[in-house]
Amino acid sequence: MQAIDPAQAGGPDVLVPVERPVPPPRAGEVLVRVAAAGVNRPDVLQRQGNYPPPPGAPSIPGLEIAGEVVALGDDVDPDLLGTRVCALIAGGGYAEYAVAPAAQCLPVPDALSDVEAAALPETLFTVWTNLFERAFAVEGDTVLVHGGTSGIGTMAITLGNLFGLETIVTVGSDEKRAAALAIGADHAINYKSEDFVARVKEITGGRGCAAVLDMVGGDYVPRNLQCLSEDGRHVSIAVQRGASATVPLFDIMRRRLTLTGSTLRGRDAAFKALVTEEIARTVWPFAAAGKLKPVMDRTFPLAQAADAHRRMEEGAHVGKIVLTMG
Ligand SMILES: NC(=O)c1ccc[n+]([C@@H]2O[C@H](COP(=O)([O-])OP(=O)(O)OC[C@H]3O[C@@H](n4cnc5c(N)ncnc54)[C@H](OP(=O)(O)O)[C@@H]3O)[C@@H](O)[C@H]2O)c1
Structure with a gap:
């Protein structure tokens, strides 16, 4: 063959x-x-x-x-x-x-x-196990997903719509922002021209989101944690900006955040x-x-x-x- x-x-x-x-x-x-x-x-x-x-x-x-x-x-x-x-x-x-x-x-x-x-299969299994199982996303939850137009990100938007999540995605250009909205994201943030932490706070009325599906890593992790609501879940699936991060432990305790991740x-x-x-x-x-x-x-x-x-x-x-x- x-x-x-x-x-x-x-x-x-x-x-x-x-x-x-x-x-x-x-x-x-x-x-x-x-x-x-x-x-x-x-x-x-x-x-x-x-x-x-x-x-x-x-x-x-x-x-x-x-x-x-x-x-x-x-x-x-x-x-x-x-x-x-x-x-x-x-x-x-x-x-x-x-x-x-x-x-x-x-x-x-x-x-x-x-x-x-x-x-x-690859994106379906990855998003299902990480967003719905590890992060326990359920109907009515607001979730933040980076790489909104990636294979993974587009699957997260699609499943989010099927299962009643409000999806906020980040993307690296205005063209991708328009594409993510057309695919069905509820909100799309161009991370090159906007501060995604401030925008997530604004979109969620200051509450923050229930979960973050993160494929970026590095300095995004502490910023992602700022986007989470109390009892929020942070799931790492890739480390495109760096495999380690400094995280605020007292804030994790105070707001009862969960950090997890997996590879399929x-x-x-x-x-x-x-x-x-x-x-x-x-x-x-x-x-x-x-x-x-x-x-x-x-x-x-x-x-x-x-x-x-x-x-x-x-x-x-x-x-x-x-x-x-x-
Ligand atoms: N853990 C697992 O089990 C598992 C399974 C499958 C895939 N993955 C990982 O998931 C990621 C997506 O996979 P894919 O196949 O969907 O790949 P892909 O379509 O190539 O997507 C990669 C995405 O990463 C974004 N990105 C890259 N650098 C970035 C940065 N510095 N800041 C913010 N966004 C950045 C890009 O978005 P912009 O162009 O908008 O910046 C792009 O949409 C990969 O890193 C892959 O290794 C993990």
Whole structure:
């Protein structure tokens, strides 16, 4: 099969198609003929050599796929054969075939194209587990999400609208501000021209928000804490401005704030299976009804994976970038 499997770390140019054997599905796994594979920021970090695949994961990048199940490993429900699925995987998506744990597959409803389905799992699992589980966001809560037009940010806006959250997002330009509002954010703040702490206070009438989903880190963390209401929750999912921060402990005590965070890729299969089952119950009915769709930026053929990464690194994209296997 054709796959992207760079021999060494480097710039986008290392992403050239090569021949690789079709991976055999092991017990509990399915083999998927990949129609489309989502591109995520962690793939860029992996390509640069800063985010190695966890032990046992393929070196081929790609954390989410959609396509047809064409072979089954042992102990897999035979009804899965021939069905259209999308799946969260620990790697291997940038290829014509990929294996996925059957317990991490979701059926693709008619309302979703393969490209749309491939763009969902990574951000859906990440936002669901961090915003709704770790941060306990519930209907009526106001939440602050940085990177409002990112893959993650657009999913947070989409889920926020489906589950009755008031979303405030930050973005780095007026064009992205308009895009975030068009996608459905309740408020969008251009952090380059406005102080997001002051704006969040203003929007919430001085109360602050219930949760912050933070992909920025560094000096944003103490500022994020200022945006939280009493008993507010701060969830770290990335550290683009720095992996450490100085936080005001007495303020955390006085206002009973919670600081937490997580990474999805390294979690074990049992956890991912539980989340899949939960998403199938709570979120997937919206996908079947045509109410959950990813915000799409662009697609690129697999052979142009380098251009897909360049587009992500330039940072002008809004929503998801997806590779198609054609
Ligand atoms: N913990 C996990 O399990 C997990 C899982 C998936 C992804 N992630 C992380 O989540 C982040 C988003 O992933 P993605 O695939 O959605 O990537 P993406 O679409 O490339 O988004 C990155 C976003 O970060 C924003 N950004 C970058 N530098 C910033 C800064 N200094 N200040 C404020 N905003 C900044 C950019 O917004 P502007 O252009 O508006 O500045 C951009 O929208 C990545 O950092 C990724 O590693 C974590």
